[in-house]
Amino acid sequence: MSSVRSKAKEQKQKHTISVLANHNLNALCRIVGIFSGRGFDIDSISFGTGERPGVARITLTTQGDEHIVEQITKQLHKVIDVIKVKDLTYDPYIERELAIIKVTTTPASRSEIMQITQVFRAKIIDLSQDNLSVEVTGNKDKIDAAIEMLRPFGIKEVARTGSVALKREFNGTI
Amino acid sequence: MSNTTQTQQAKKKHDIPSGKRSPAPAEGLSGSEILLRTLVDLDVDTIFGYPGGAVLPIYDTLYKNTDLNHILIRHEQAGTHAADGYARATGKPGVVLVTSGPGGTNTVTGIATAAMDSIPLVVFTGQVPTNLIGNDAFQEADIVGITRPITKHNYLVKDVNQLEHVIREAFHIAVNGRPGPVLIDLPKDMINAKGSYTGHKSVSIPSYNPVTQGHQAQITKAAELLSNAEKPLIYVGGGVMLGEAWEELTAMAERLNIPVTTTLMGLGCFPESKPQSLGMLGMHGTWTANMATTECDVLLAVGARFDDRVTGRLDGFSPYSRKIHIDIDPSCISKNVHVEVPIVGDVKQVLPQLDKATQKPNTDKWWATIRKWQKEHPLRISHKEGVIKPQEMIKAISKATNGNAIVATDVGQHQMWAAQHYTFNHPRSQITSGGLGTMGYGFPAAMGAAFGVKDRPVVAIVGDGGFQMTSCELATAVQYKLPLKIAIMNNGCLGMVRQWQELFFENRYSHSILSASNPDFVKLAESYGAVGLRATTPDEMHEVLQKAMDINDRPVVMDFVVEAEENCYPMVPTGAALYEMVEGDD
Ligand SMILES: Cc1cc2nc3c(=O)[nH]c(=O)nc-3n(C[C@H](O)[C@H](O)[C@H](O)COP(=O)(O)OP(=O)(O)OC[C@H]3O[C@@H](n4cnc5c(N)ncnc54)[C@H](O)[C@@H]3O)c2cc1C
Ligand SMILES: Cc1ncc(C[n+]2csc(CCOP(=O)(O)OP(=O)(O)O)c2C)c(N)n1
Numbered sequence: 001m002s003s004v005r006s007k008a009k010e011q012k013q014k015h016t017i018s019v020l021a022n023h024n025l026n027a028l029c030r031i032v033g034i035f036s037g038r039g040f041d042i043d044s045i046s047f048g049t050g051e052r053p054g055v056a057r058i059t060l061t062t063q064g065d066e067h068i069v070e071q072i073t074k075q076l077h078k079v080i081d082v083i084k085v086k087d088l089t090y091d092p093y094i095e096r097e098l099a100i101i102k103v104t105t106t107p108a109s110r111s112e113i114m115q116i117t118q119v120f121r122a123k124i125i126d127l128s129q130d131n132l133s134v135e136v137t138g139n140k141d142k143i144d145a146a147i148e149m150l151r152p153f154g155i156k157e158v159a160r161t162g163s164v165a166l167k168r169e170f171n172g173t174i
Numbered sequence: 175m176s177n178t179t180q181t182q183q184a185k186k187k188h189d190i191p192s193g194k195r196s197p198a199p200a201e202g203l204s205g206s207e208i209l210l211r212t213l214v215d216l217d218v219d220t221i222f223g224y225p226g227g228a229v230l231p232i233y234d235t236l237y238k239n240t241d242l243n244h245i246l247i248r249h250e251q252a253g254t255h256a257a258d259g260y261a262r263a264t265g266k267p268g269v270v271l272v273t274s275g276p277g278g279t280n281t282v283t284g285i286a287t288a289a290m291d292s293i294p295l296v297v298f299t300g301q302v303p304t305n306l307i308g309n310d311a312f313q314e315a316d317i318v319g320i321t322r323p324i325t326k327h328n329y330l331v332k333d334v335n336q337l338e339h340v341i342r343e344a345f346h347i348a349v350n351g352r353p354g355p356v357l358i359d360l361p362k363d364m365i366n367a368k369g370s371y372t373g374h375k376s377v378s379i380p381s382y383n384p385v386t387q388g389h390q391a392q393i394t395k396a397a398e399l400l401s402n403a404e405k406p407l408i409y410v411g412g413g414v415m416l417g418e419a420w421e422e423l424t425a426m427a428e429r430l431n432i433p434v435t436t437t438l439m440g441l442g443c444f445p446e447s448k449p450q451s452l453g454m455l456g457m458h459g460t461w462t463a464n465m466a467t468t469e470c471d472v473l474l475a476v477g478a479r480f481d482d483r484v485t486g487r488l489d490g491f492s493p494y495s496r497k498i499h500i501d502i503d504p505s506c507i508s509k510n511v512h513v514e515v516p517i518v519g520d521v522k523q524v525l526p527q528l529d530k531a532t533q534k535p536n537t538d539k540w541w542a543t544i545r546k547w548q549k550e551h552p553l554r555i556s557h558k559e560g561v562i563k564p565q566e567m568i569k570a571i572s573k574a575t576n577g578n579a580i581v582a583t584d585v586g587q588h589q590m591w592a593a594q595h596y597t598f599n600h601p602r603s604q605i606t607s608g609g610l611g612t613m614g615y616g617f618p619a620a621m622g623a624a625f626g627v628k629d630r631p632v633v634a635i636v637g638d639g640g641f642q643m644t645s646c647e648l649a650t651a652v653q654y655k656l657p658l659k660i661a662i663m664n665n666g667c668l669g670m671v672r673q674w675q676e677l678f679f680e681n682r683y684s685h686s687i688l689s690a691s692n693p694d695f696v697k698l699a700e701s702y703g704a705v706g707l708r709a710t711t712p713d714e715m716h717e718v719l720q721k722a723m724d725i726n727d728r729p730v731v732m733d734f735v736v737e738a739e740e741n742c743y744p745m746v747p748t749g750a751a752l753y754e755m756v757e758g759d760d
Contacts, residue, residue, distance in 0.1 A: 022381060026330075029322060037323045067508075074505035080327040080347060083381040 010065045014043070016095060016165045017069075019076055020084040023049060023056040027081035031058060034075045040068065044097070044140075044162030055083065059164045061140070088165055095165040099143045100125070101134045104154035113153055120146045131156060139163070195241065199373040205334045205365040206235035209298070212341045214241045215373065218269050220260060220625050221245065222253040226273025227313060228300025231365045245625060245654065248646040250277055252618035254284020255644070258293050259619030262605045263580055264626035265418065267294035267348045274300040275313030278359075279320065283612060286324040288355040290609025291439060292416055294348035295355035296341075297321075303363040304332065318359050326354030331361065334369035339377075346377040351384030352503040353416055384502055388519035388527055396474070396498040396515045397531035403472035405540045406432045409455065412439025412608070413477015413501060419521040420444070420601040423476065426529040431537055433544055435463040437478050438608045442598035447577075452544070453553075456484040457746045458590040461551035464744070464752040466544060467492050475499040477521045480510040481609070490751025500524045551757065553594055554743070562715050562736045564588065564663055568595035570712075571633060571661060574719040579631040579659075580605065580623045584616030584640035587669035587742045592635045614643030617660060621647055624656045631659065631723070638664040638692055648702040651729040658729040659722050662695055665738045673741045689738075699731035708733040 021027045028047055035042045043061040050057030062072060069087060076085045088095075103113055110132065117124060117134050120142065126133035136146045140163060147158060197211040209232060213221070220243045225233045236244055247253030250272045257268025268288075272281055278299040288295045302311040318330050327347050329340050337360075344356040400406055414423050420443040427434045427450050434444045435455040444451055455463035467473070473495040478484070485491040488510065497513040499506075500521055507516040517524055555565040568591050571579075577597045582605035583589040589606055598604050605623055607615040620634035641662055651658050663669075666689030675683050696706030705725055709715040715734060722730040743758035 026318065026322070026328070029319070033323055071505065071509060078503070078505055080379065080382050 010067075012063055012065050013089070015062050015064065015069045015072075015087055015089045016093065016163060017060045017062065017073060017076070018086045018088055018165060018167075019058040019060065019082060020050060021056050021058060021079070022081040022083070023054050024081065027056070027079065028058070030079045030081065031060075031076060034072070034079070035062075038071075038075065040064065040072050044160070046162040046164050048164075057164075059162065061163050086167070088167060092168040092171065093165050094168050095139050095163050096137055097140055097143050097161055097163045098135065098137045099147070099158060099160040101136065101147060101150055101155060102126075102157040103132050103134065103150050104156055105130055105132045109153050113150065116146075116149050120149075122146060196373065197371065199371055201370040202368050203371050204231065204235070205331075205337055205360065205367055205369065206232045208334070208337050208369060208371045209341065209360075209365075210235055210239050210242060211371045212338045213269065215375070216342065216345050217266070219243055221269045221271050222247050222257045222260070222622065223271035224248075224250050224253060224273070224277060226277050226300065228274035228302065228362050229271065229277075229298075229360070229365070231362070232271065232300075232360075243625075244271075246650065247618070248649050249644065250280035251283050251614065252644040252647045252650075254281045254295070254297065255287065255612075255615050255618040256622030256625070256647075257295055257297075258284060258288045258615075259582055259605050259622030260626040261288075261293050261295060261622075262415075262619070263602055263623035265602065266626070267296055267345060268622065270295065270297040272297070272299055273313065274302055274317075275315045278315055278317035282320060282324070283614075285321055285355045285357065287607050287610045287612040287615060289324045289326070291412060291607065292353050293355065294353040296344050296348050297355060297357045299357060299359050300365070301330070301359045301361040304361045305363070307361065317357065321357050324355070325357050328357040328359070330359045331364045334364050334367040337364065337369065338371055338374075342375070342377045343379060346379065347382065351382070385504075385518050386502070386520035386523055388500070388517045388524035390527075392515055392517045393524065393527050393531055396517060396528055397533075399472050399496055399498060399515065400430070400432075400474065400528075401533040401535055403535045404537070405469060405471040406430075406535055406537065407466050407470035407473050407495075408432050408434045409467065409473055409475045409478055410434055410436040410440040410443050411476065411478025412437065414440055414443040414521055415477075415601055417477060417502070417521040418601075419477075419525050422522065422525040422529065424448070426525055426532075429529065430532060430534050431541075432474075432535070433466055433537075433541075435459070435466065437481070437484055438593055438606060440478065441593060441604040442601045445599040446597050447599050452548075454593050455752070456481075457486070458594065458742055458744065459746075459752075459755075460553060460594070461744055461755065461757065462544060462547040464746070464755055465547050468751070468753045469543070470495045473497045475501075475513070476525065477501060479506045482510070485511060485752070486746045486754070487749055487751040490753065500528075554757070555595075558737065560711050562709065562712055562734055564591050564665070564736045564740050565595050566712065567661070567663060567715060567734050567736055568592050568635070570715055570719055571635065572596045574723055575631050575633060579603070579633045580620070580627060582606065582616050582620035582623060582632070582634050584634075584636040585611045585613045585670075586637040586640060587665070587673060587740075588635055588637050588663035589616075590670075590742045591663075613637075613640035615640075617641060618644050618647050620658055620660070621651055621656060624658050625654070631657075633659045633661060635661045635663065637669060638662055638666065638695070639668045639688055641695075642693075645698065648699065648704055648729065648731070652703045655727055656729055657726040660729060660731045662731065662733050664692070664695065664733050664735050665740070666692065667738060670742070672739075676739075676741065677747075695731055695733040699729075704728055705730040706733065707731070708735065710735045
């Protein structure tokens with residue numbers, strides 16, 4: 001029966017959507033409004049100037065089955081200021097997020113934290129008597145993992161950029 | 175004539191005629207002056223508006239302008255509905271001008287109504303001066319923010335030299351692709367600042383290029399399905415009206431002899447007197463239309479959006495058919511119902527292509543089934559001596575106007591009876607709030623239609639409840655001597671609500687009875703200087719209609735006192751499938 005959707009398509013999955021839009025606030029508000037107004041989820045959103053001046057690249061990550069994500073991309077397309085929408089999920093893509101994690105330190109814990117930092121190829125970018133800030137870059141899972149490893153020491157604050165992503169051109173592994 | 179030239183000609187409606195209404199380029203003009211010049215150049219002739227502090231400079235410029243017909247409405251919501259009615263009747267975008275703050279917020283219901291039905295509007299709102307925005311200044315409201323979800327696009331003008339271009343873009347966006355309302359917020363300093371008017375007509379928006387041409391491979395697939403169908407059905411929606419493709423549709427359905435059902439928004443796109451017409455489908459659709467939708471093997475949806483009032487319970491909607499869907503908005507395709515052959519494009523272009531590629535299917539057996547349904551399950555009208563039955567009231571109006579009127583309705587039982595019993599044979603003749611279901615819409619929308627179309631009678635069919643939401647517009651209709659006929663289906667209650675309370679809430683008529691506090695509608699009309707007439711029996715009804723049709727210098731309000739407890743059938747209860755419709759007990 002045609003009005004029933006197939007089971008495979010109902011699987012909820014993470015999607016990374018890349019949007020090019022005119023760089024103005026009305027465009028950003030309209031894009032966010034599609035999610036709030038139509039009951040779609042946003043896990044993260046990042047907004048910044050892309051390769052052309054006046055044009056923003058917005059990277060959105062969201063959850064949903066195929067049908068929902070298809071609606072999301074179609075609705076994004078309808079925003080007059082939106083130039084291009086691409087669901088990167090189905091092709092190889094590169095994705096990065098940056099987080100700054102501020103951890104409480106004691107003289108005893110400091111070196112252990114530094115070791116963890118090295119494992120994640122993260123950088124220490126701020127240091128005081130009882131705090132230390134780590135900058136970590138990677139995909140969402142890596143950042144989640146870094147945060148979890150540092151949590152036992154006492155996390156004071158976390159700031160995350162949300163994912164930025166582009167289609168991958170090189171098909172081997174780097 | 176080839177199809178392409180035909181479509182090019184049809185597309186011309188949105189182009190701006192050049193000639194004597196093209197104002198000359200000039201510098202050092204005020205924002206108001208630029209605004210009015212651009213409107214004239216865009217072939218706007220009528221604006222619905224209401225003045226206030228933030229737009230007084232525009233009104234001052236209007237005072238000296240003779241190229242634009244400004245209609246002073248009495249409430250901005252009604253004014254927006256009037257512009258919407260004007261747009262639906264003429265095919266041209268409706269234009270609204272209001273002040274900042276409350277002027278803007280009053281347009282919100284009107285804008286949302288237009289957005290849901292894809293009606294092109296351009297709404298101008300005044301705004302506090304740029305340097306005061308964000309200060310909670312007097313009559314400040316963030317109207318761009320408020321209307322973002324209900325407009326196709328909106329603008330805050332920040333540079334007077336961009337004003338002309340913004341207006342041209344706004345009109346372009348309102349009418350092209352899937353039409354819709356666009357709002358332009360004009361800070362007072364932009365209205366007063368000096369800038370230039372260039373007269374440059376071209377608009378190109380790189381990020382906005384709706385697909386109009388159908389994909390050939392998809393059209394071939396669709397044609398194959400249709401040519402081989404045994405039980406095909408065409409399901410026509412408002413997109414055929416918006417895309418002005420009624421001739422293409424009628425030609426195709428007649429040639430292929432395929433039955434046609436229309437949504438509420440598509441009524442009039444296929445003449446209901448033709449043998450292929452099955453009437454409306456959906457919640458209050460005809461038995462035949464709903465059964466044909468259920469039983470068909472190929473369903474061709476043309477500019478229709480599978481609304482829940484049409485489909486009923488989704489898993490029971492047209493379960494045996496393969497579906498073809500022509501729509502200009504990709505987001506409407508497979509949104510509610512999966513379709514096998516989507517065709518993104520403009521109906522006006524796609525239909526002739528599809529028609530050409532399709533061979534006449536053999537539908538004799540299908541027609542026999544359909545004729546049997548029609549015979550066994552016609553729309554029923556119970557008759558009661560000396561009492562006006564609502565359905566008979568609609569039939570009488572249909573007859574008195576020879577089916578040639580533009581009929582605007584409000585929302586409720588009368589709306590559904592009008593859809594069922596008025597014989598719509600012409601496009602742009604049925605004007606109603608379908609998507610938002612806005613009470614208070616019908617009368618002002620009829621008014622707007624009457625401003626746009628002078629050579630056809632315009633009738634507003636309204637309930638006694640909804641009419642009172644915008645009855646202040648009687649003043650406008652009288653001021654401009656509109657020959658409008660307003661037919662109140664007076665059942666003394668919020669009929670549609672009462673019906674649901676009777677059927678689903680065991681007759682508990684909670685806050686739905688109006689009779690004790692209704693005004694005397696005849697006196698109300700007379701107090702405005704309109705004609706008021708009342709009928710309580712079928713004989714009086716015919717007399718009143720006769721009289722009303724002969725009055726052409728002012729509006730006539732007809733108070734038809736009808737059977738109060740009549741229910742509107744057939745009806746598909748919420749949550750039921752189309753084939754589970756109930757036909758009622760009378
Ligand atoms: C009390 C009440 C009861 C109702 N009961 C019913 C009922 O029984 N039956 C019924 O049908 N409705 C009913 N409605 C109306 C219903 O709510 C919807 O408004 C209506 O069904 C939608 O009509 P549509 O599908 O034709 O879409 P519209 O809202 O008219 O949308 C038009 C579609 O065409 C597309 N389109 C626009 N321009 C073009 C173009 N140029 N080319 C191609 N596509 C284009 C658009 O993208 C859109 O998908 C009722 C409403 C009320 C208030
Ligand atoms: C602005 C608004 N408020 C409430 C409703 C809900 N509603 C739908 S139909 C209806 C009753 C309409 O009564 P009336 O105008 O008398 O028309 P009738 O149904 O009696 O023909 C109501 C209250 C609505 N559609 N619009």
